[in-house]
Amino acid sequence: MSSTSIKIDYTKKELPDLITKLGYGLFALGLVIAVIAYFTDHTRAAYNNLIVLMFLTSIGLGALFMIGIEYLMGAVWSVPFRRVMEVLAAVLIVLPIVAIPVYLNMHDMYHWTHSDVVATDKILKSKAPYLNMEFFTIRIAVFFLLWIAFYFMITSNSRKQDKSGDQSLTTRNIRLSAIFMPVFAITLTFASIDWLMSLEPHWFSTMYGVYYFSGTILAAIAAGTFIIIKMDENGYFAKGINKDHYYALGALLFAFINFWAYIAFSQYMLYWYANLPEETFWFIDRWEGSWVYASIFLMIVHFVVPYFGLLSQPSKSNPKVLKFMALWILFAHIVDLFWLVMPTYSKDGVPFGWMELGFPILAVGLVITVFATLYKKMNMMPVGDPKLKRGINFRL
Amino acid sequence: MSAVDYSQELSVVEGKPSLRSIDDVIIKPLESKPDKKFYIALAVTVSMLGIGAISLALSFYYGTGLWGNNNPVGWGLPIVNFVFWVGIGHAGTLISAILFLFRQKWRTGIARFAEGMTIFAVITALIFPAIHIGRPWLPLYLLPYPNQHSLWPNFISPLLWDVFAVSTYFTVSLIFWYVGLIPDFATLRDKTTNKIKKLIYSVFSMGWRHSNRHWQHYEMVYLILAGFATPLVLSVHTIVSYDFAVSIMPGWHTTIFPPYFVAGAVFSGFAMVQNVLIFIRKIFNFEHIITLNTLEKMNKIIILTGSLVGYAYAMEFFIAWYSGVQPEQFAFMNRLFGPYAWAYWIMVSCNVIFPQLFWFKKIRRHIPAMFIIGVLVNVGMWFERFVITVTSLSRDFLPSSWAYYKPTLTDAGILIGSFGLFFTLLLLFTKTLPVVSIAEVKAVNDDAQPSHGGH
Numbered sequence: 001m002s003s004t005s006i007k008i009d010y011t012k013k014e015l016p017d018l019i020t021k022l023g024y025g026l027f028a029l030g031l032v033i034a035v036i037a038y039f040t041d042h043t044r045a046a047y048n049n050l051i052v053l054m055f056l057t058s059i060g061l062g063a064l065f066m067i068g069i070e071y072l073m074g075a076v077w078s079v080p081f082r083r084v085m086e087v088l089a090a091v092l093i094v095l096p097i098v099a100i101p102v103y104l105n106m107h108d109m110y111h112w113t114h115s116d117v118v119a120t121d122k123i124l125k126s127k128a129p130y131l132n133m134e135f136f137t138i139r140i141a142v143f144f145l146l147w148i149a150f151y152f153m154i155t156s157n158s159r160k161q162d163k164s165g166d167q168s169l170t171t172r173n174i175r176l177s178a179i180f181m182p183v184f185a186i187t188l189t190f191a192s193i194d195w196l197m198s199l200e201p202h203w204f205s206t207m208y209g210v211y212y213f214s215g216t217i218l219a220a221i222a223a224g225t226f227i228i229i230k231m232d233e234n235g236y237f238a239k240g241i242n243k244d245h246y247y248a249l250g251a252l253l254f255a256f257i258n259f260w261a262y263i264a265f266s267q268y269m270l271y272w273y274a275n276l277p278e279e280t281f282w283f284i285d286r287w288e289g290s291w292v293y294a295s296i297f298l299m300i301v302h303f304v305v306p307y308f309g310l311l312s313q314p315s316k317s318n319p320k321v322l323k324f325m326a327l328w329i330l331f332a333h334i335v336d337l338f339w340l341v342m343p344t345y346s347k348d349g350v351p352f353g354w355m356e357l358g359f360p361i362l363a364v365g366l367v368i369t370v371f372a373t374l375y376k377k378m379n380m381m382p383v384g385d386p387k388l389k390r391g392i393n394f395r396l
Numbered sequence: 397m398s399a400v401d402y403s404q405e406l407s408v409v410e411g412k413p414s415l416r417s418i419d420d421v422i423i424k425p426l427e428s429k430p431d432k433k434f435y436i437a438l439a440v441t442v443s444m445l446g447i448g449a450i451s452l453a454l455s456f457y458y459g460t461g462l463w464g465n466n467n468p469v470g471w472g473l474p475i476v477n478f479v480f481w482v483g484i485g486h487a488g489t490l491i492s493a494i495l496f497l498f499r500q501k502w503r504t505g506i507a508r509f510a511e512g513m514t515i516f517a518v519i520t521a522l523i524f525p526a527i528h529i530g531r532p533w534l535p536l537y538l539l540p541y542p543n544q545h546s547l548w549p550n551f552i553s554p555l556l557w558d559v560f561a562v563s564t565y566f567t568v569s570l571i572f573w574y575v576g577l578i579p580d581f582a583t584l585r586d587k588t589t590n591k592i593k594k595l596i597y598s599v600f601s602m603g604w605r606h607s608n609r610h611w612q613h614y615e616m617v618y619l620i621l622a623g624f625a626t627p628l629v630l631s632v633h634t635i636v637s638y639d640f641a642v643s644i645m646p647g648w649h650t651t652i653f654p655p656y657f658v659a660g661a662v663f664s665g666f667a668m669v670q671n672v673l674i675f676i677r678k679i680f681n682f683e684h685i686i687t688l689n690t691l692e693k694m695n696k697i698i699i700l701t702g703s704l705v706g707y708a709y710a711m712e713f714f715i716a717w718y719s720g721v722q723p724e725q726f727a728f729m730n731r732l733f734g735p736y737a738w739a740y741w742i743m744v745s746c747n748v749i750f751p752q753l754f755w756f757k758k759i760r761r762h763i764p765a766m767f768i769i770g771v772l773v774n775v776g777m778w779f780e781r782f783v784i785t786v787t788s789l790s791r792d793f794l795p796s797s798w799a800y801y802k803p804t805l806t807d808a809g810i811l812i813g814s815f816g817l818f819f820t821l822l823l824l825f826t827k828t829l830p831v832v833s834i835a836e837v838k839a840v841n842d843d844a845q846p847s848h849g850g851h
Contacts, residue, residue, distance in 0.1 A: 074402075123720040130718060170402050178755065185707055193718075204719040206711045207651035251497075258627075266634065266654040273642040274649050278721065386402035396499060 008388060010238035010381045015372055023368030030362025037355045038101065046105035047345045048359040051337045053098045054195060054212075055219065055363050058333060060091035062220025064151055065184055067158075068177035071170070077248045079391030080241055081228045082382055086155045087374045088223055091367060092147045098366075099140070102195075106133075109344070112201040124201055131198055139194060143187045150180050158382055165384035188213055196337075199344040203282040207267045214260040219333040221256065223367070225249045226326035229319050236380055240392035243317040247396060250316030253325065257310065261303040286339065290349040298339050302332040334360055408501045408840045410684040415838055418685075422830045422837070423587060425680050430827055433679075441819040448813010451806045452527065460530045462806040469789040469801035474528035476781040477811055479636055480664070481521030481818070482562065483657075483777060486629055487665025488514025489569060492576070493625035496618070502693055504836040505686045509676065510669045511573045512831070516821040517665075518566045520814050525558070527810075535559075554638040561635045565628045572621045578604050579614065579835040633661040640784065646727035647788035650715070656708035663701035663747070664777035667770040670694045672822065674767050676831060685837055688761055695760045698773060702751035705780075709748065727788055735800055736787045739779050746776025 037045035063085040070078050078085075107113050111124075112131040118124045124131070154176050161169045189209030197208045205211075228249065232241050271279045286295050306325055315321045342351060382388060413421075430438075455462050465472040488510035495503040526532050537547045538559045549556050581601035588594050604610055637657035640648040670691060677686040716728040731740045750772045759765045791798045803811075825831065 076405075126720045127718060167400070167402055171400065182703065185703075189707075189711070204715050205651045206708075206715045207655075209711065210652065210655060262630070262634075263655065267651045270638070270641050270649070270651050270653070274644045276644060276649075278719075389403060390405060 008238050008381070008383060008392070010379070010383055012379055013236050015375050019368065020372040023365055023372045026361050026365030027369050028365070030358060030360075030365045033354070033358030034101075034362055037358065041355075042105055043108045044345060044351065044355055045359075046102055046109055047341055048355050049098070049102050049105075050109070050195060051334065051341050052359050052363045053095065053102055054192075054337050054341075055334055055360070056091050056095060056098060056366065057191065058212075058216040058219040059223050059367060060089050060095065060151075060220075061147060061184070061188060062216040062218075063088035063224065064092065064147070064154070064180070065217065066220055066224070067154060068180045068184070071154075071174045071177040072181070074387075076387045076390040077245055077394040079385055079387045080237060080245070080381055081224070081231075082158070082385075083378065083380050084224050084227050084231070085220070086158060087371050087378075088220065088227075088367070089151050089155065090370050090374050092144075092151050094366060094370065095147070096144050099144075103137075103140075110198060110201070112198060127201065131201060136194060139190060143191050146183055146187055150176070150183065154180070158385070159378055161382065161384035162379055163384065165386070167386050170386060185209075188216065196340050199341060200282055200285075202278065205267055205271075205279075205282075207263060211260075211263050211267060214256060214263050215333050215336050218253070218256045218260060218329055221249065221252050222326040222329035222333070225253060226323055226330075227371070229323050229326075231380070233319065238381060238392065244394060244396045246319060246322060247317035248394075250310055250318075250322050250325075253306070253322075253329065254310040254316060257303065257306045257329070261307070264302075285343045285347055289347075291343060294335075294339055294350050298332075298335055301328075301335050306332065334363075406689055407842045408504060408687070408690070409837060409842065410687050412842045413684060415841070418837055418841070419583060419587065419834060421681060421685075422832050422834050423584065425826055426584070426828065426830065427588075434823065434827070438820065438823050441816050441823060444812050444816025445820050446813075446816070447809050448811075448816055451809030451813060455527065455806060455810070456532075460527075462804060464801055464803045464807055466799070466801075468792045468794075468797050468799060469786055471785050471789060472801060473782075473803050473807040473811060474524045476778070476785050477814055478521050478524035478528070479781045479785075480778050481517050481524070481814065482632060482636055483661035483664045483781075484668050484774075484818075485514040485517035485521070485565075485569075485665060486633060486658070486661035487669045488512070488517075489565075489572075489625050489629035490662050490665070491669070492572060493622040493629065496622045497626060501840045502690050504840045505682070505690055505832055506669065506673060506694075507836070508573075508576060508833045509673065509831045510665075511569065511576070512825050512829075513665075513669060513672065513822065514569050515566070515573060516818050516825070517668075518562065518569065519821070520818045522562065522566075523814065523817075554635055554642055557635045558639060561628075561632045565632045568621065568625050568628055572618075572625055575614070575617055575621060576833055576836075577829065578602060579606065579610075580830045580833060582606060583834050584830070630658055633657045645788050645792070646721075646723040647731065647784065650712055652708050652711055656705065659701045659704035659708070660747075660777060660780060663698060663705055664774055666694055666698050666701065667773035667777075670698070671767060671770040671774075674763055674770075676826070680826075680831070682832060685832055688763075691763070691766065692757075692760045695754045695766055695769075698770070699751050699754040702747055702773065706748035709744065723793065727791075730791050731783060731787050734787065734791065736783060736790070739783050740787070743776050743779040743783050746772040747780060750776075 034045065034049070037048065066078070066085050067082060067089065069075070070082060102109070112118060112127065113133060118128055129135075154173055157169045157173045157176070160166070189212075192209050192212035196212065197203065197205070229246065231237060268283060271283060285291065306329055309321065309325050309328070310316055338356070345351060385391075409418075451462075463472060463474070465474070491503050491510040492507045492514075496507075526535060529535065537543070537545075538549055538556060540549050540551075578601055581597050582604035585594060585597035585601050588597060634654040634657065637653040641650060641653035643649060673686055673691070673694075677683050713728055716724045719725075731737070750769050753759045753765070753769060759769075786801050790801050
């Protein structure tokens with residue numbers, strides 16, 4: 001068999017109805033819980049809604065980042081399943097809708113929105129040129145617009161290529177990705193500062209954007225890994241994807257597990273060591289009362305378990321381990337966001353009840369629904385991509 | 397729109413050279429007598445080294461009063477130079493270990509040389525903390541061993557972590573380098589006709605016979621060492637950044653320091669490797685092994701790391717304002733418009749602005765242009781360490797003690813000497829060891845590996 005004569009024997013296989021139904025079902029269930037939650041305790045519901053918003057941002061924006069990186073680096077191994085990332089990035093479109101309830105409840109969540117408090121607080125007053133509702137609204141709107149615009153530009157080029165196989169579309173996407181990277185870095189950083197860091201408006205850390213980024217990429221790769229392996233096992237891709245592709249996914253997960261731990265540890269260590277009260281209180285909030293268990297739980301769930309789970313070479317290409325670890329890491333990312341958001345809602349102890357269980361269902365249902373809806377509209381392999389053959393032939 | 401064919405993989409080695417010609421071209425510098433140009437270059441670097449040696453001798457004789465270090469700037473050029481040289485070393489390990497783990501084939505042509513530069517850069521760097529303590533007979537006490545004076549190192553200090561981090565890093569880098577050299581020593585042993593050389597090469601090749609089993613062990617050791625070296629290289633500059641960031645000095649105490657220092661180190665290291673390789677590939681006729689495509693990829697890494705450094709500058713600045721902490725805000729305004737504003741603006745233009753020219757393909761592939769940008773990057777990165785170290789200290793918490801730090805001639809002499817040492821070691825390296833891995837280049841030559849789908 002010569003390399004020039006390999007034909008990609010890809011014929012699209014439709015998703016079973018069960019997936020669509022599961023998506024709708026979970027989404028509807030989550031929605032009902034969310035509505036009831038807003039009627040029982042709208043503040044707590046809004047904080048949970050924020051976690052869902054940031055989780056979906058992670059998946060959508062992280063997936064778009066992975067697509068951009070593939071084009072920029074000229075990577076080939078990820079080409080056969082780039083469509084999975086493109087579909088996940090579509091989550092960006094629904095973000096503004098998820099953000100609306102949070103936005104409407106900001107007065108009960110963000111200290112800096114109270115003009116009477118800001119007027120008497122010297123530090124908040126000095127931040128007012130940045131932390132005010134007008135500027136906040138403009139920023140968030142611009143971020144959403146940019147993300148959705150880049151999503152449409154990059155993925156539509158990719159889809160056009162299915163028919164024409166035109167190589168210049170790849171060149172065009174490389175250029176778009178190059179422009180997207182700085183946009184991504186800036187918007188992700190300030191989105192995380194606006195939505196998450198400003199929950200504690202007195203607190204600050206230059207690492208915050210990088211911290212959120214590390215979780216973002218992890219969540220996107222984990223979601224992708226789970227879907228890719230599931231689909232490959234059930235024959236949704238052309239033949240040829242094998243353990244080496246799995247290994248690449250596992251190695252990426254492992255690398256970013258370490259990256260997250262490195263960033264989290266450095267941020268903590270530097271504040272612990274210098275011991276300045278204006279910086280340490282944020283960590284003290286997460287180390288007092290029952291929050292200490294949440295902090296320890298986070299370290300174990302987000303680092304220790306996946307680290308040892310993916311450390312050995314065989315485990316990085318074992319589909320069973322990878323599927324489990326991918327779901328585990330998604331759970332860990334929710335725990336991480338919970339740990340970032342919830343101490344603002346309840347300093348006394350970890351709030352854990354039906355709301356905290358219910359809102360993630362909404363997120364999962366939404367991702368599956370978006371996936372199933374878009375799946376119907378496109379090929380699940382970029383059949384016109386010039387790098388596709390090389391991607392399928394990828395060997396370590 | 398574009399002439400690039402994305403469906404084909406670019407070859408790492410151009411022109412499909414025969415295996416024999418790869419041997420010959422890489423070994424040639426070792427077998428031939430050094431020419432005039434080599435001696436001229438060596439004379440220059442040894443003279444620079446001499447200037448450094450004289451400056452050091454004077455410092456030992458008269459004391460560290462010959463340096464510019466004084467209150468409030470206790471950390472002057474010695475720390476700046478230390479951080480600079482440790483940073484230069486980072487590219488080597490990134491290329492040899494991290495890119496190896498990523499299976500980047502283009503690293504093969506440049507890995508050996510970059511690893512060599514790592515080792516020489518760390519040797520150069522280690523001079524500075526040794527002399528900066530002023531009592532060079534005391535560092536022995538940095539090792540935790542029970543002694544009559546009941547002296548025990550202060551494990552809470554990041555300066556001590558540095559000792560362990562840098563020495564571990566150096567050891568692993570050296571072993572990594574040596575393991576990579578073993579197959580090449582065997583090739584040299586088999587080729588040489590000189591008896592003394594044969595003896596030396598035989599000892600160092602440790603009985604290597606290029607057998608299948610040897611290669612299997614070699615590959616495994618190489619992989620494990622790459623796995624070790626990767627966290628080590630990240631830890632070294634992370635801990636160097638802790639030296640600054642754990643203190644409460646405004647401008648130093650900021651959480652983004654660890655990844656920012658690592659990115660900056662890789663940035664300057666790549667610029668240095670790129671600069672030196674431009675000469676090496678020309679002088680030794682390695683243009684088909686260290687190709688223009690390889691240089692272009694290095695330039696891409698320079699633009700990536702340069703942008704990360706730019707991001708860190710911006711974040712520091714924004715958070716200094718956002719934090720509302722006055723000393724922090726002052727420290728940054730002082731950097732921009734204070735007495736050291738000239739250094740700050742050199743740093744920003746060289747590190748953030750000029751490397752952005754690499755977005756243009758023409759500049760990325762234009763050798764004189766990339767050389768100049770590479771030099772500018774290193775100027776900028778040296779000034780980055782200068783700005784961080786000096787601006788914060790020269791205007792500390794007590795305005796009455798503020799002072800303008802000025803390096804002295806002796807400081808400059810030691811800095812020149814460090815470049816002399818580094819380049820002298822590099823020159824000697826090019827004449828004693830194969831600067832490109834013979835075995836690895838053969839493995840990435842076209843048709844060297846059976847590929848899926850066959851040929």
